[in-house]
Amino acid sequence: MNPDDYCADKVRASGSSFATSFRFLAPQRRQAINALYAFCREVDDVVDECREPAIARAKLDWWRGELDKLEGGRPEHPVMQSLATARMHFDLPVEQLGEIIDGMQMDLELSRYADFARLQLYCHRVAGVVGLLSAEIFGYADRRTLKYAHTLGLAFQLTNIIRDVGEDARRNRIYLPQDELARFGVAERDILNSCHTPEFAALMAFQAQRAREHYERAFAQLPEVDRKAQRPGLIMATIYHTLLAEIERDGFLVLDRRTSLPPARKAWLALKAWLAA
Secondary structure, X not given: OOHHHHHXXXXXXXXXXXXXXXXXXXXXXXXXXXXXXXHHHHHHHHHHHOOOHHHHHHHHHHHHHHHHHHHHOOOOOHHHHXXXXXXXXXXXXXXXXXXXXXXXXXXXXXXXXXXXXXXXXXXXXXXXXXXXXXXXXXXXXXXXXXXXXXXXXXXXHHHHHHHOHHHHHOOOXXXXXXXHHHHHOOOHHHHHOOOOOHHHHHHHHHHHHHHHHHHHHHHHHOOHHHOOOOHXXXXXXXXXXXXXXXXXXXXXXXXXXXXXXXHHHXXXXXXXXXXXX
């Protein structure tokens, strides 16, 4: 299997909403975004699947070594080889790829966030930077599009945090800011024990409103000249925004289940967003 096929398989196997939008891209851009997504999945899996933090750190250090080799033109892993091809056509700074690894390492060092300001750094690294790299691949004429891409990445991550509260709690991680738990009267043990309360629902409504504000800000930041080029991001935004609405409609029952949209619905939303952009 060649490196590009390896990455494409990684994207297909994920079942992610992002994969739906990639299908609309021209081959060269699709190859690059597949490589970027596969890289994100690889380093994320290191943290999620490795039980020993010391081993996970060593693996992340190995990936940092691969970034050095990527810059030198001799990476070993198929994902990095595919990224090397992508970097022949698009400006994908190694430093930003390194920031993604830094974000994953935060999961080895932090399982709680005191306030939203501290959570923002994590969201920037694992999602905002991905938005910036994706914008480079999709193409833009106005540099203000980078602000849109970064804000949209944050919106996606805030939606992920809402969707995955229960799943994260089972890994002893709580991404909801601690000061906001206190403000809404939510005990940490309720989250860890999957105890849905009116206070928890109110807290999650607050989180959803913040995510929506990020979507609205991102849309306002996108220059009209780049709207067509950035259609893949707008497709993802449509799907994620719909997912957020579904979670809210269900009363934020996220502690013992994971809300998702059926593939057919995601495909329909993607087509509508593509034609509307």
